[in-house]
Amino acid sequence: MATADSYGPVHTAGNAVPPLDDDLAGALEDLAGVHEGIDLIRDGIRLLALTRHTADETQTLLATLAGSAGADVITAIGHLVARLANADHNPALRTLPLDAQKATQRHGEQAAFHLNNPDLHQPASEASAAITGT
Known part of the structure; x- marks a missing residue:
């Protein structure tokens, strides 16, 4: 049976999780200081991006973040937008x-509707499934 040592060292510079790319780092920076809850979300996104994951964990994270309409983070955010706008x-x-209350509520409901659209979640779902070829 092969062991990790038989494949050589696994903790090499080439096997390290790379730093955040400019797009993600910039998006997180743009959200700084808005609210403590947003800072927690930023911290969670940063942690997820910079942590080493197994293929199984990655598959689960892709589905949980955006690949399971009705039961993922994007869905929860859509519901939160609708709630905050009501x-x-x-x-x-x-x-x-x-009039402003009703307009705000309508736009919040529209945002939730679009964020819960299964088509929005399909690519992340397919990325998750592609990991195991299902």
Whole structure:
């Protein structure tokens, strides 16, 4: 039976998780300081991006992040957008004129609808499935 040692060292510079690319690093930087909850999300994204994962973990993460419409992070964000845009759930909006409350709610619901569209989740789902060839 082969062991990790029979394949040579696995903790080499060429086997290291690379640093964040400019696009992801820039997106995370742009979100800095908005709210403590957003900072936690930023920290989670950074942790996920810079952690070494197995193929199984990667498959699960792809599905959990965006590849399982109705049960992934994108879906949760869509529901959160709708909630934050609804004066019934967000007391900060109750001081707005009724027209503005309704417009805000409608746009939040539209955002949730689009973020929950199965077509949006399909590529991440296919990336997840491609790992095992299913």
